[in-house]
Amino acid sequence: MNKIIYTFFAVCLLSTSCDDGDLHPEETGGTEGLKVTMEVSFSGLEAWPSAYQIVLAAYGNDSGNPLMSKQIPAPKSEDETVSLDLNGLHEDAKTIGISILTKGRKLIYNFYTYDISNGTDDVTLPVSKIDIASYDRIQHQVFDNYCAACHGAGDKAAAGLYLTEGKSFTNLVNEKSTLSTSKKRVEPGMPSYSFLIDILTGDIVNYNHTDVLPQDELVTLIKTWIRDGAKEK
Ligand code: HEC
Structure with a gap:
């Protein structure tokens, strides 16, 4: 200096x-006082959470608890661009996230992150579209927390199904079910032809899966992803 x-x-x-x-x-x-602007439209709106909130947030060293955040209002349609900013950024802010937080402001999932640790100017985030029903969200919010323990994270994968990161997609999409004679595990575009949905909504196999998920809206999340084509990205 x-x-x-x-x-x-x-x-x-x-x-x-x-x-x-x-x-x-x-x-x-540093980042003190800077302004971060978001101009984003969202798809997969049926999977917008109500148990939790979606926010624009700034994180410091503790990436699980934001320094500051602003709730993103749910848009009415996929064509709507939501504009929001965080003004007067905290001096310790290192990352900006578009995130799902619990109502106690704990991080559940980041849809998007942007590094501002070397930032000295106001920024508009270089992202214009976010899919609320993304496969990555399902992996981290659902499979990692509620399924992988029995499906591949330990020493075995129940029903030969791996729901661990890196394996779950090829184990599900267009794959034959080992338990259903007629359905695939996931049939892209068709939730009602996907055995994954049957098993989460009806007591139909040896291990009842209907209480595995804490919120029905997580089933809606998976349905929305399948309906929108069950894409990996
Ligand atoms: C406590 C252990 C356990 C947990 C947790 C669990 N499963 Fe399973 N799952 C099983 C067992 C056991 C079977 C085989 C049931 C049978 O043979 O009748 C199975 C079967 C399945 C199948 C059928 C596979 C096929 O080939 O048709 C799917 C799909 C499935 N589970 C998805 C999930 C999902 C999604 C979650 C998390 C939301 C989950 N499971 C959580 C034990 C578990």
Whole structure:
């Protein structure tokens, strides 16, 4: 820093007009007071959570608890662009997230993150579309928490089905069920032809799956993903 100041004065001596006010923006640095703007439209709106909230948030060293956050209002349609900003950013902010938080403001899932640790200017996030019913959300919010323990994270995978990250997609989409004679585990575009939905909504196999998920809206999340084509990304 000293070097910069000396250089500055050296330049001042040589030039005729000098305003030391120019120094201060350089001295501030960091993210304090910056503004972050989001302009995003959302798809998969049926899977917008009601048990939790979707927010624009700033995180510091503790990536599980935001320093500040603003709730994103659910848009009425997929064509609507939601504009929101976080003003006067906290000086410790390192990452911006579009996230699902519990009502006690604990992080459940990040749809999107953006690194601002070296930021010195206001930013508009370089993202324009977010899928609320993404496969990545299902993996992290549903499979990792409620399914993987029996389906592949331990030493066996019940019914030969792996629901661990990196394996679950190919184990589900267009794969024959080992228990149903007529249905695939997931038939893209058709929730009612997907055995995955049958098993979560009816007591039809040896191990009843209807109480595995704490909220019905998580079944809606999976249905919406299948209906929208069961895409990996
Ligand atoms: C406590 C252990 C356990 C948990 C937790 C569990 N499952 Fe299962 N799952 C099983 C067992 C056991 C079977 C085989 C049942 C049978 O043979 O009748 C099975 C079968 C299945 C099948 C049928 C596979 C096929 O080939 O048709 C699907 C789909 C499935 N589970 C999905 C899930 C999902 C999704 C979750 C999380 C929401 C989950 N399971 C959580 C034990 C579990």
